Amino acid sequence: MAQVLLENVTKNYGKLEVVHGINLDIAHNEFVVLVGPSGCGKSTTLRMIAGLEDISAGDISIGGQIVNDMPPRDRNISMVFQNYALYPHMTVRENLGFSLQIAGKPPADISRAVNEAAGILSLNDYLDRKPSELSGGQRQRVAMGRAIVRHPDVFLFDEPLSNLDAKLRAQMRVEIKKLHQKIQTTIIYVTHDQVEAMTLADRIVIMRDGNVEQQGTPNEVFERPVNTFVATFIGSPPMNLLPGRVTGGVLVFAQGFTVPVPQSFIDLVSEGQEIIFGFRADNMMPEEHALNMDEASPAIEMAVIVSEPLGTETLLYTDLAGQEVQAKMLKPRPVADGEVLTFHLDLAQCHLFDAKTQNTLR
Amino acid sequence: MDINHQHRLKTRIGAGLRHITLFIAMSIICIPGLWIVLNSFRPTVDIMAKPPVWVPRGLNLDNYRAMFGGAGEGGVPVVQYFTNSLIISVTSTVIAILIGMAGGYAFARYRFRGKSAIFIGLLLTRAVPGVALSLPLFIVMAKTGLIDTHVGLIMVYVAMNVPFTIWLIDGFFRQVPPDLAEAAEIDGCTRWQAFWKVEFPVAKSGVASAGIFAFLTSWNEYALASQLTRSTFSKTMPVGLRDFTSEFTINWGGMCALAVLMIIPALILTFLVQKHLIAGLTFGGVKG
Numbered sequence: 001m002a003q004v005l006l007e008n009v010t011k012n013y014g015k016l017e018v019v020h021g022i023n024l025d026i027a028h029n030e031f032v033v034l035v036g037p038s039g040c041g042k043s044t045t046l047r048m049i050a051g052l053e054d055i056s057a058g059d060i061s062i063g064g065q066i067v068n069d070m071p072p073r074d075r076n077i078s079m080v081f082q083n084y085a086l087y088p089h090m091t092v093r094e095n096l097g098f099s100l101q102i103a104g105k106p107p108a109d110i111s112r113a114v115n116e117a118a119g120i121l122s123l124n125d126y127l128d129r130k131p132s133e134l135s136g137g138q139r140q141r142v143a144m145g146r147a148i149v150r151h152p153d154v155f156l157f158d159e160p161l162s163n164l165d166a167k168l169r170a171q172m173r174v175e176i177k178k179l180h181q182k183i184q185t186t187i188i189y190v191t192h193d194q195v196e197a198m199t200l201a202d203r204i205v206i207m208r209d210g211n212v213e214q215q216g217t218p219n220e221v222f223e224r225p226v227n228t229f230v231a232t233f234i235g236s237p238p239m240n241l242l243p244g245r246v247t248g249g250v251l252v253f254a255q256g257f258t259v260p261v262p263q264s265f266i267d268l269v270s271e272g273q274e275i276i277f278g279f280r281a282d283n284m285m286p287e288e289h290a291l292n293m294d295e296a297s298p299a300i301e302m303a304v305i306v307s308e309p310l311g312t313e314t315l316l317y318t319d320l321a322g323q324e325v326q327a328k329m330l331k332p333r334p335v336a337d338g339e340v341l342t343f344h345l346d347l348a349q350c351h352l353f354d355a356k357t358q359n360t361l362r
Numbered sequence: 363m364d365i366n367h368q369h370r371l372k373t374r375i376g377a378g379l380r381h382i383t384l385f386i387a388m389s390i391i392c393i394p395g396l397w398i399v400l401n402s403f404r405p406t407v408d409i410m411a412k413p414p415v416w417v418p419r420g421l422n423l424d425n426y427r428a429m430f431g432g433a434g435e436g437g438v439p440v441v442q443y444f445t446n447s448l449i450i451s452v453t454s455t456v457i458a459i460l461i462g463m464a465g466g467y468a469f470a471r472y473r474f475r476g477k478s479a480i481f482i483g484l485l486l487t488r489a490v491p492g493v494a495l496s497l498p499l500f501i502v503m504a505k506t507g508l509i510d511t512h513v514g515l516i517m518v519y520v521a522m523n524v525p526f527t528i529w530l531i532d533g534f535f536r537q538v539p540p541d542l543a544e545a546a547e548i549d550g551c552t553r554w555q556a557f558w559k560v561e562f563p564v565a566k567s568g569v570a571s572a573g574i575f576a577f578l579t580s581w582n583e584y585a586l587a588s589q590l591t592r593s594t595f596s597k598t599m600p601v602g603l604r605d606f607t608s609e610f611t612i613n614w615g616g617m618c619a620l621a622v623l624m625i626i627p628a629l630i631l632t633f634l635v636q637k638h639l640i641a642g643l644t645f646g647g648v649k650g
Contacts, residue, residue: 050548051548071552072547072548073550102549103550
């Protein structure tokens with residue numbers, strides 16, 4: 001059982017505080033993804049859990065044991081690095097067996113564990129090669145193999161897929177998910193890619209500037225973002241945000257564009273309040289190319305500036321209240337640039353944020 | 363004329379010119395060395411002949427026989443000199459490499475106050491010509507009683523080599539990603555094990571090339587050694603060359619024979635670690 005607990009964990013570099021007292025409670029066998037833009041402190045947090053960085057204040061415990069001052073080797077963790085960090089002077093077999101050899105395990109045990117890991121990751125044909133003779137995807141698998149041979153309590157992944165091309169990345173994403181099903185271990189995974197976060201995580205932790213902005217299941221953070229940062233960070237394309245004001249029971253935006261206040265927010269707004277109205281491309285669709293809407297807005301006529309056909313759907317870039325927004329067309333047909341279409345917003349799926357605090361009104 | 367033919371001709375002429383230039387350059391570099399080897403095998407008459415005798419004739423081992431012979435026959439304590447050179451060069455190289463590794467690793471991995479100033483300071487010491495230090499060194503060694511000892515010369519060579527070994531090894535450790543040591547620590551190594559099992563093997567060609575440079579510097583050094591050694595028990599081979607000069611004559615043949623003996627170990631060592639040496643040299647060329 002390896003629960004990982006972070007209590008008020010802080011990291012300073014001199015006077016600069018980069019992680020501001022974060023709290024995380026990661027259950028045994030949970031797959032948690034730390035996600036955020038570069039410089040948000042997610043990698044630093046992971047390195048503190050690994051023991052590669054000292055913590056400036058707070059407590060980290062793994063499996064109920066406080067590990068603040070414990071060196072990495074005593075924490076029974078494994079880590080996969082962004083650039084793989086394979087030992088270039090050793091063969092794949094030696095790379096995989098290194099930790100067991102250091103631990104003084106008998107050669108027969110090492111050999112068995114290496115073969116088992118190689119089997120799981122289909123590395124059997126490459127055991128006698130050096131890392132320099134492997135492709136990016138194979139190196140990635142060796143790095144994961146090196147992590148699993150030890151049967152650690154916790155797996156740490158530091159942006160493991162960011163050096164791979166798009167196709168391989170999608171493939172390795174699935175492999176990592178399968179690996180988690182097979183080995184049933186706590187995984188903490190750092191990435192800046194929200195797609196990786198959404199697809200892999202049991203729980204996503206979104207970080208910005210050394211703080212945790214929100215944590216929850218992928219659906220929770222997607223459907224109920226707590227602020228405009230999370231709203232635009234999670235989901236692709238990012239959520240459209242329009243600044244406006246509550247006037248006479250409707251939302252009024254630039255150029256006189258108005259929308260009724262969504263039902264779920266009626267009791268939460270006050271007259272004259274400055275708000276930010278958020279909606280995703282999926283919630284603004286042209287007539288006859290839309291899903292059934294729970295709470296459709298009045299028709300909005302807009303000219304398409306650019307269309308991006310994606311096969312099963314087409315992204316439409318249009319201008320709404322003086323701002324470029326994205327809408328989505330299902331069952332797409334060819335759209336000419338400048339063509340005027342009639343759109344509806346699904347108000348039940350829309351969000352309202354306070355203009356000052358940027359936090360959700362919900 | 364066909365334009366392809368024209369270009370082919372140009373390429374061939376270019377290649378020919380390149381070969382001639384290279385031949386001249388290599389001659390300038392190699393002929394003095396070859397002349398020493400040649401002279402070590404021939405009598406003084408041929409060595410001193412004017413005009414020079416280009417085509418070797420009557421080669422023999424007389425100079426070598428005399429050198430290893432008794433004192434009265436022009437002999438010098440070659441074996442003793444060789445042993446002195448070996449002890450001094452190897453010991454000073456080993457020490458310089460150990461210090462160089464510690465220093466190079468610290469410069470490559472750690473941040474500390476005054477780091478770049480210290481680094482530049484180390485390199486500046488290389489700008490001082492060794493001979494300029496001979497008098498102060500002589501006084502210090504005389505006062506401490508280290509004149510005419512192995513230890514004295516070893517200390518001098520360590521001081522001469524350390525800045526260079528630090529500089530070279532620093533560059534090699536810089537090329538080793540810090541992630542490797544971190545991965546090793548997570549795999550269960552102590553900091554010390556991570557260094558010896560992962561970082562050192564990866565950077566070892568750099569350490570080897572620094573070692574060769576340090577060894578050759580000590581092995582070939584003459585100016586300081588000639589000041590700081592007196593007796594047979596501490597003279598190195600370059601200093602031993604002077605045994606062949608007397609008041610009125612210079613035994614060129616004997617001197618060349620000893621010089622050849624001096625070159626051989628350096629040559630063998632260079633061939634053995636040629637690969638590392640080239641890595642070290644070319645690396646120095648691109649170091650930022």
